[in-house]
Amino acid sequence: MKIIIAGAGEVGFHLAKLLSYESQEITLIDTDKDSLAYADNHLDIRVIKGDATSIAILKESRVESSDLVIAVTASETTNITVCVLAKQLGSKRTIARISNTEFIHHKDEVGFTKFGIDELISPEALAASEIELSLKQSSFNDSYEFENGALMMIGLTLRSSASFVGKTVKQAAKIFPELHFVPIAIQRFGTQFTIIPRGDTEFKRGDHIVFVTSKGGEDELCRLTGKPNRVIKNVMILGGSQIGFKTARSLSEKGFNVKLLEEDKDRAFDIADELPKVLVLHSDGRKVDLLEEENIGDMDAFIAVGKNSETNIMSCLVAKSKGVKKTVALVENMDYFELSHSIGIETLINKKLLAANNIFRYIRKGEVVAMTKLSNMNAELLEFEVKPSSAICNKVIKNVDFPRSAIIGGVIRDGLGVIALGDFKIQAGDRIVVCCLLQSIKGVEKLFR
Structure with a gap:
């Protein structure tokens, strides 16, 4: 994809960095030559010094053939102007960073798409929402909601008192057959390796495990892992x-x-x-x-x-x-995420990462409804909408040629979340939550095109 980013500040640079790792064709525009010089020296991208609201600068960036323009300067007015101009000059999709969250709340009423702005994001509002969700799920380290809580991602570290320590995933499933959760990613204590669990994967003390749960699954996990169900x-x-x-x-x-x-x-x-x-x-x-x-x-x-x-x-x-009981810290340095659990802080919030997650779903192939990167893990959690033409449509999960380094966490059908096992048949309109390591993303995307 050809992507233009207006603004080389902390959000813009972080986006350019992540997208350049994915071999996207990135052009970064800013008026600050020092910020551009740093980006030019550290990233495999093209940089242009100038005002992104200048039509001449946008044309120099080849906006007419761009797939996506992301305006994330410090100025809300500049971002809106850049997106309006870019759309008129031929860009396929535009995203504007804003600080006034009224724009987001009333975007359908105002009709920003008519002006040429396809999506509005506010890193500050995203951070505030993330903090609120972390208090709602206060017993867990990480959390993310799909479809207003129809399915929930939650992370925790296993204590020795947890009921399924020492058991494999298959053994645990037999002991607790009615449970409303499934493990989708594991990081072993003291390592940086992410495991996509299979039936023979053993749960060990100190594992940091990410689960997907349907309604009621959070309470069940609290009971089985011995974690207190905190009220904030x-x-x-x-x-x-x-x-x-x-x-x-x-x-x-x-x-x-x-x-x-x-x-x-x-x-x-x-x-x-x-x-x-x-x-x-x-x-x-x-x-x-x-x-x-x-x-x-x-x-x-x-x-x-x-x-x-x-x-x-x-x-x-x-x-x-x-x-x-519960501590939440806003941090800018991504390296701190690796230390958060070991030093005793349950939740770290990073605006750059939240903004990137929100924008990344437009980069992924297939009908991606939502996505998030797992903290400290080399994995992504994506929500795809199944189209009638999707390769996965009308197939039973166990018959799908799914990459080994990916797993289906759950399915949302008619607004209800389901922990789908091997005999579940996928239908058009289903929303599928998938966890996959980075090397398997392209293989998963092909199933949902």
Whole structure:
């Protein structure tokens, strides 16, 4: 695919990096020569210095033959303008990064596609939604919803007390035949290798396992793995950034008791005026004594979304030491993901990764409805819609020539999630959740074209 990215900031560079690994033809546009020089030296892409709203610059980038234009500059207005111009100049699809989430909520009413914008994304809104979901599934490390929870991806680390430690997948299935979950990926303790489990794969203590569950599967996993089913009610948020603000607003509207710490006085007063249900405190939440004064030990969850990744991590570790059940940290450095579970922070949030996941489904072949990359794992979780012409349509799962390094996690039919086993027959209109290692993605895509 020919892809043009406007904006070489953190989101744009990260997207260019991931897409270049997939042998896509990438052109990166920005006015900052230093950002472009760094990208040019580190990535196998084409760079153009200039204003992406310039028609001449867009033509130089060969926009008329592009498959996708992604505008992710810091300016919402610039991104919208770039997409409108690109579509008029011949680009097949456009995606604009925005900060005003009203645009997303009213996109059908306004009709952005009429202007030439096919999709709107807000990394900040995606991060806030991810944080909220992590509190909803507070007993687990990772989580992702398909079709408003018809199927759910959740991750956890196996304790020695878990019922199926030492058993194979096949043995566990015989013991618990009515369960509403299936393992789709395993990372062994102390390794960086991702395993797609088969019937003879053995569960071991310390495994980090990703499951797909249907309704009720989360509660069953809590019981079988010995993890407490936590109830989150009292939440402390460090940082009044856009993410902190959006998270506080959403949680307070849903009945959570929210306390937000913001060190900038003017910002703290502005948030307090806009969020009357949130207790906003003008204080430096990085200081341990202040956290103790604000009764951090009484909190069920601590969310650190300040500007500095290291500060967010350290604040979460302090919260953990004071007995807080659930900790969530916003980080920019992707390398921290490998350390998160070992240092005791349940959930790390990264805007770049969330934006990339949201955009990547437009890169994949077949009718990809949603996708996410698994944290710390060399695998992707994709939701495909089955077309009548798809090779997998009207076939029983056990008869499908499926790659060995991929697995079907579940099927959504008529809005209901099902853990589909070998005898399940796939029909047109089904939405299939598939987990696959990167080397098998092309083979899986062919089945859904």
